[in-house]
Amino acid sequence: MKDLGELKFFLGIDFSRSSRGILMTQKKYALELISESGLGGAKPAYTPLEMNQKLTSVKYDEHADNTGAKCDDLLKNPAEYQRLSHMEAALRVVRYIKEVPGSGLLMPAxxxxxxxxxxxxxxxxxxxxxxxxxxxxxxxxxxxxxxxxxxxxxxxxxxx
Incomplete structure (x- = not known):
């Protein structure tokens, strides 16, 4: 085994130490996600979801909604959907992450x-x-x- 020194980056997680404890963030991943989703110039959202928002499956929507309400469009790039499900809600979460991409978990000292x-x-x-x-x-x-x-x-x- 080899001692690589103090842990700084592992499995996409940045580790930074201070007198308060160890802060774990995924800032690099968050910034890549914002860039890949095309929301670099979008306004940030201050909450991850809208109040009382209910997410349902397409199958449920087909049976429950006979009013002809707005239908979801098929995505041109299925890889986008595979990475982020419920696109409209997911893009709001990305805009929320854009507000503070370096936030993370603090393990207090x-x-x-x-x-x-x-x-x-x-x-x-x-x-x-x-x-x-x-x-x-x-x-x-x-x-x-x-x-x-x-x-x-x-x-x-x-x-x-």
Whole structure:
């Protein structure tokens, strides 16, 4: 084995150390994404999604929307869609990233033993299946350890 010195860049993640801790960012990837999506001159978005925006599948839209509302156009370059799904929402997220492309996760230097977990659910929030959407976030001190948002898979059983 060979000692390569202090970690600076690994698997597309930039690592920078300070007295506050270790900051992990993907600024290079964020700037490439902004450039490749053609949003270099676009105004940044201040939130990643619009308030109460619901994303659905094409199959759901075909069955649910008989009003002749605006249809999604087929993409000329399928690789774009494979990299970013739900293009309109994804482009808004890219515009949000454009606001601060160097933001990242800070692993604080101060010692802690405090584990904090938050969870929330939204009953029947999925417009396609009417299942609940559940999310959680776990922090160790001030550092984010884990988070997830998912549709509930099991239905609630009622006993009478």
């Amino acid at each position: 101060k010692q802690t033993t405090q584990l904090t977990a938050y969870c929330d659910s939204d009953w029947g929030a999925c417009v396609e299946t009417r299942r609940s959407v559940i999310g959680y976030l776990v922090k160790f001190g001030d550092a984010l350890v884990s988070w997830k948002i998912q549709e509930a898979r099991n239905s609630v059983k009622r006993f009478s």
